[in-house]
Amino acid sequence: MLKKTVSILLSALILFSCFSLAASAKENKPYGFGDYDHVFIIGVDGAGAAFSQTETPCFDSIFADGAVRHNCATERITISAQNWGSILLGVPCDTHGLTNDICKYDERNTKDDSLGSIFRYTREQYPDAELVSFNNWSAINKGIIENDIGVKKINKDYDSLLTDTIVDYINAGNEPTLMFVQLDDVDHAAHTYGGFSDNYYQAIRTADGYIGRIYNALAENGLMENGLFIVVSDHGETNDGHGGNTVEESTAVVAVKGKSVNNMTLPEGTRNRDVAAIALHALGIEKPVHMFATVPYGLFGEEKGTDLSPAEPEENEDVCGYCGVIHSGFFDVIRGFFHKIALFFTQLFR
Numbered sequence: 001m002l003k004k005t006v007s008i009l010l011s012a013l014i015l016f017s018c019f020s021l022a023a024s025a026k027e028n029k030p031y032g033f034g035d036y037d038h039v040f041i042i043g044v045d046g047a048g049a050a051f052s053q054t055e056t057p058c059f060d061s062i063f064a065d066g067a068v069r070h071n072c073a074t075e076r077i078t079i080s081a082q083n084w085g086s087i088l089l090g091v092p093c094d095t096h097g098l099t100n101d102i103c104k105y106d107e108r109n110t111k112d113d114s115l116g117s118i119f120r121y122t123r124e125q126y127p128d129a130e131l132v133s134f135n136n137w138s139a140i141n142k143g144i145i146e147n148d149i150g151v152k153k154i155n156k157d158y159d160s161l162l163t164d165t166i167v168d169y170i171n172a173g174n175e176p177t178l179m180f181v182q183l184d185d186v187d188h189a190a191h192t193y194g195g196f197s198d199n200y201y202q203a204i205r206t207a208d209g210y211i212g213r214i215y216n217a218l219a220e221n222g223l224m225e226n227g228l229f230i231v232v233s234d235h236g237e238t239n240d241g242h243g244g245n246t247v248e249e250s251t252a253v254v255a256v257k258g259k260s261v262n263n264m265t266l267p268e269g270t271r272n273r274d275v276a277a278i279a280l281h282a283l284g285i286e287k288p289v290h291m292f293a294t295v296p297y298g299l300f301g302e303e304k305g306t307d308l309s310p311a312e313p314e315e316n317e318d319v320c321g322y323c324g325v326i327h328s329g330f331f332d333v334i335r336g337f338f339h340k341i342a343l344f345f346t347q348l349f350r
């Protein structure tokens with residue numbers, strides 16, 4: 001009798017541990033984690049929400065079954081280095097401290113730095129991975145992406161030339177694990193003709209064509225079967241360029257397409273820097289603890305095509321309107337106080 005009871009107890013125990021193992025395995029691998037062999041990020045400098053404001057047939061057809069939000073939040077300093085820095089490092093701009101001048105003139109060589117780019121974390125997990133970054137504005141390659149981790153860096157002064165180079169690179173059989181592209185002609189058009197000008201919207205339509213060419217090359221070479229394709233912008237534009245806090249400047253598109261991406265509008269509160277978390281998640285890389293970027297709720301799901309009706313993010317009044325983080329601790333609260341003053345003056349002198 002005792003023997004029988006012990007054996008029943010034992011089998012129950014084994015069964016229980018099997019269940020809990022299975023449960024924890026599921027917990028350890030959230031939806032979409034490690035589902036992809038490739039992540040392609042196409043950055044369009046200065047595009048803001050403009051992909052929703054003119055005819056963009058390539059964007060529309062690529063993301064018809066994807067997850068899109070046109071008015072995601074940018075960093076509060078709506079300048080390129082601040083935002084590309086945050087998109088590639090996954091932290092707020094006042095955490096990384098990068099500026100256009102730093103990126104243009106200081107070569108980044110920081111594989112041991114406390115803040116890494118998504119390229120560095122990809123390199124750490126996949127030592128032999130092909131990593132490539134194509135820039136029109138070469139300051140990203142020089143000053144944001146590490147220079148000592150074997151990322152191929154290619155700079156071209158025109159988006160058309162850059163796109164030709166990318167398409168040739170893909171057609172040559174290269175299979176990058178992580179590829180970043182920065183198109184810059186849209187921002188040029190805004191600085192030259194204004195962000196509400198016809199020339200600006202023409203530049204958006206032209207960029208749409210480049211996105212289509214890059215996407216088609218990837219698809220034709222079979223790289224989209226296990227590839228995640230993202231379009232993101234750093235900031236938007238006004239007729240005086242960018243750098244302020246208007247709605248136009250401080251909104252950015254995030255659009256994601258991939259086999260396990262839900263067809264949805266990304267939740268309110270999605271930020272352009274969340275692209276860092278999305279990329280790492282897709283490649284099965286644990287996000288470093290310091291990274292603020294998060295995978296938007298419901299982006300990846302069990303069933304493709306299911307809208308998971310993302311939860312409304314709670315308004316949190318503690319979040320600093322200047323840098324987007326919650327200040328805590330004595331010195332950090334003081335810093336938050338200065339941010340309030342800075343925000344007040346930025347709004348006053350706009």
Ligand SMILES: [Zn+2]
Nearest residue numbers: 045046080234
């Ligand atoms: Zn920019």
Ligand SMILES: [Zn+2]
Nearest residue numbers: 046187191242
């Ligand atoms: Zn600009």
